[in-house]
Amino acid sequence: MDELELARQEIDRADADLAAAFVRRMEAASRIAQYKKERGIPVFDPAREARVLEQNARRVEDPCLREEYLRLLKCAMALSRARQRRLGAETGDTLWVESERGGYGVTVARGALARAGELFDLDRRVLVVTDRGVPAGYAAALAERCGEPVTVTLDEGAAGKSLSGAKRLWSVMLEHGFTRTDCVCAVGGGSVGDTAGFAAACWMRGVDFYNVPTTLLAQADASIGGKTGLDVCGVKNSVGAFWPPRAVLIDPDLLKTLPPRLLAEGMAEIVKTAVVRDGELLAEIEAGDPYEKIETLLLRALKIKRALVEADERDEGPRRLLNFGHTVGHGVEALSGGALYHGECVALGMLPMCAPALRARLTALLQRLGLPTRCALEPEAVVAAALHDKKRTARGIAAVFADEAGAGYCREISPDELKSRIETGWNR
Ligand code: GLY
Numbered sequence: 001m002d003e004l005e006l007a008r009q010e011i012d013r014a015d016a017d018l019a020a021a022f023v024r025r026m027e028a029a030s031r032i033a034q035y036k037k038e039r040g041i042p043v044f045d046p047a048r049e050a051r052v053l054e055q056n057a058r059r060v061e062d063p064c065l066r067e068e069y070l071r072l073l074k075c076a077m078a079l080s081r082a083r084q085r086r087l088g089a090e091t092g093d094t095l096w097v098e099s100e101r102g103g104y105g106v107t108v109a110r111g112a113l114a115r116a117g118e119l120f121d122l123d124r125r126v127l128v129v130t131d132r133g134v135p136a137g138y139a140a141a142l143a144e145r146c147g148e149p150v151t152v153t154l155d156e157g158a159a160g161k162s163l164s165g166a167k168r169l170w171s172v173m174l175e176h177g178f179t180r181t182d183c184v185c186a187v188g189g190g191s192v193g194d195t196a197g198f199a200a201a202c203w204m205r206g207v208d209f210y211n212v213p214t215t216l217l218a219q220a221d222a223s224i225g226g227k228t229g230l231d232v233c234g235v236k237n238s239v240g241a242f243w244p245p246r247a248v249l250i251d252p253d254l255l256k257t258l259p260p261r262l263l264a265e266g267m268a269e270i271v272k273t274a275v276v277r278d279g280e281l282l283a284e285i286e287a288g289d290p291y292e293k294i295e296t297l298l299l300r301a302l303k304i305k306r307a308l309v310e311a312d313e314r315d316e317g318p319r320r321l322l323n324f325g326h327t328v329g330h331g332v333e334a335l336s337g338g339a340l341y342h343g344e345c346v347a348l349g350m351l352p353m354c355a356p357a358l359r360a361r362l363t364a365l366l367q368r369l370g371l372p373t374r375c376a377l378e379p380e381a382v383v384a385a386a387l388h389d390k391k392r393t394a395r396g397i398a399a400v401f402a403d404e405a406g407a408g409y410c411r412e413i414s415p416d417e418l419k420s421r422i423e424t425g426w427n428r
Contacts, residue, residue, distance in 0.1 A: 022076070029080035033087035043084040049077055095299070097224055097306050099244040100313055106224055106306075108299050112251040113138065113212065117145035120210045120247050124148065125182035127173055129196035131189075132156045134214050135257050139187040142212060146185075150176050154195060158338075161191040161231055163239070169199040183208035183246070189215035190222040190342070194240070197228030201243030208246045214254045216266020216294075217343050220273070220301050221322070223248050225309040235388070236330065242314060250302075252294050263291065264370040265343025268325075271365065272346055273301040275358070276321045276400060276408025277308075283405075286365055321408045324400040325350035328422060331386030335377055347371035352418070352425025355403040359425060379422035383415050 001009075036043060056073055060066040085103050086096040093109040107119055116122065126146040130139035133156040143149035152172050154160030169184070184207060186196035193211050200209035213223040229240025255263065267290060274281035281300050284290075290297055305322065312319040329349025333342060340348075347366045351359050351373060363373045386397060396412040413421075 025076060025080065026083055029083045030087060032080075033084035036084065037088045043081055043088055052077065095302055095306055097244075098310050099226060100242075101226075101244050104245050104247050106248040106250065106302060108219075108250040108252070108295060108302065110251065110253045110295065112249045113141050113254065116142055116212070116249055119249050120145075120185065121183070121208070122146040122185070122210075125150065125176065125178055127152065127169060127176075127178065127182070127184045127196070127199075128187060129154065129169060129184060129192055129199070130187045131160050131192050134188045134192070138212070138214055138254060142185060142187050154192065157191050158231055161195045161229075163230055163232055165195045166199050166202075166230055169196065170203060173199075173203055178203065178207070180204045180207055183210065185210040185212065187212045187214060188218075189213065190218040193218055193222055194227070194229050194237070197226075197243050197245070198230055198240055201228055201241040206243065209243060211245045211248045212254075213248070213250060215258060216255055216263050217269055218266075219250045219252070219255075219298055220266050221269040221305065223250065224302060224305055225319070226313065227315075236333075244313075250298060252298065255294065260370065261341065265341040265347075267369050268343035268347045268350075268366070268371055270297055270301045271362070271369070272324050272350060273304050273322065275350065275354070275362065275402050275405055276324045277304045277406055279404070279406030281406075282365075290369070320398070320410050321400055323398075324353065324402065324408050327386050327397055327399040327413075328352055328382060328418070328425075331382040331384075332375065332377060334385040334388065335381060340372070344372050347373070348375050348426065350402075352421035353399060353401045354425070358402055358404060361405070363427070374427040379419045382422055383419045386418065387415065 033043070035041070053070060053073065057066055057070060060069045082098045082103065086098065089096040089105045094105045094107045097104055097106060105119070107115070112119070122145050125148040128139050128143050128146065128149050128151040130136070130151065131154040139151055143151050150172060152169055154165050154168070159165070184196050184200035184203070186193040186209070190213070193213060197209050197211070200207050211223050213219045226242045226244035227240065228243050229237035231237065232239040267285070271282070271285060274285060278300065281297070281304070284300070285297060308319045308322060311317070325346040326349060329345040332340060332348050333345040336345065350362060354362055366373050396414045397418060398410065399413045399418070400408050400410050402408045
């Protein structure tokens with residue numbers, strides 16, 4: 001056996017030891033999480049972490065190796081902390097999403113709006129951002145629970161999700177003396193969340209942001225993952241920032257005031273998530289009335305999204321699966337001039353990206369949900385509009401496909417292939 005093979009065998013043995021030690025470490029971290037949760041002790045203990053680093057530094061003699069080992073140990077400690085935060089925060093109705101900024105809880109529960117004071121830190125100046133399409137009572141209920149609320153009602157939809165909408169928020173914050181320790185809370189659909197989140201990301205280089213999504217579209221998708229953005233120069237989300245919320249409150253009771261068409265477009269995002277990652281969830285949506293089990297569906301879809309954003313917060317890898325239906329969808333949206341809602345465009349955008357059997361299954365489901373499966377737009381025009389999308393690369397268009405339920409994958413597609421998929425993908 002040569003030297004290379006011997007060294008590799010040594011690495012294999014060391015990796016096996018490391019794996020076993022890692023499992024032991026995380027199991028101990030879980031026990032600590034339980035202990036701290038029961039006694040209300042904070043997860044982060046800087047003095048203990050400094051001691052652990054100091055005592056372990058002595059175990060490695062070589063100074064270069066010592067530095068590298070401490071880097072590895074710091075990663076293990078960060079993972080323990082994340083595990084403890086998750087176990088400490090998670091309850092039956094609250095999911096924990098780990099993020100660059102420390103993570104946040106997402107509570108999904110009927111009547112949760114009344115718990116905003118307990119779930120969010122609102123005992124300060126709070127910019128409550130809503131829009132004209134949202135029942136005013138929702139923002140008022142949130143404002144009642146704030147120390148010093150200042151409510152701004154933006155224009156609905158794209159008009160509010162603009163530089164002038166964000167500028168209005170900053171002007172109000174300036175006028176009311178908002179500081180770095182104050183916060184912003186969105187109460188509305190995806191446009192409100194995107195604008196309020198972006199305003200929070202920029203104000204004094206970033207203040208706390210809370211989100212109460214009130215549409216199914218925002219509850220199922222946009223509310224978590226930290227994407228914020230504005231439509232500038234006519235391009236959707238051309239200006240934005242990753243700015244994860246401090247906490248999210250999803251109250252399915254708020255959907256009672258939502259018109260059926262807006263419910264259906266939100267369901268399209270849940271279907272999207274199921275198609276790319278969870279065939280059983282797709283079957284669950286197909287079985288019976290999905291709105292009767294909306295809390296369960298939301299929690300399952302959010303758990304899938306959580307796994308993807310935790311693995312890839314900046315949308316550079318696996319998170320891109322969530323763009324399923326969006327390449328063609330954005331093309332349709334650009335051409336429909338506002339006649340079709342975002343979720344309806346996503347529904348149309350998913351069909352051409354599926355293998356035939358899955359497409360037939362999806363067509364039946366989308367029709368039952370009241371979503372479009374027919375489109376009279378010219379495939380060539382849709383491709384041209386999709387080419388303007390920011391996910392275009394030098395070789396073609398980055399797109400997501402699904403040949404079977406639960407198994408989405410990304411690859412690049414040429415404009416010609418996209419056109420021919422649209423030709424066969426839609427009922428025309
Ligand atoms: N809406 C897709 C994402 O958050 O990545």
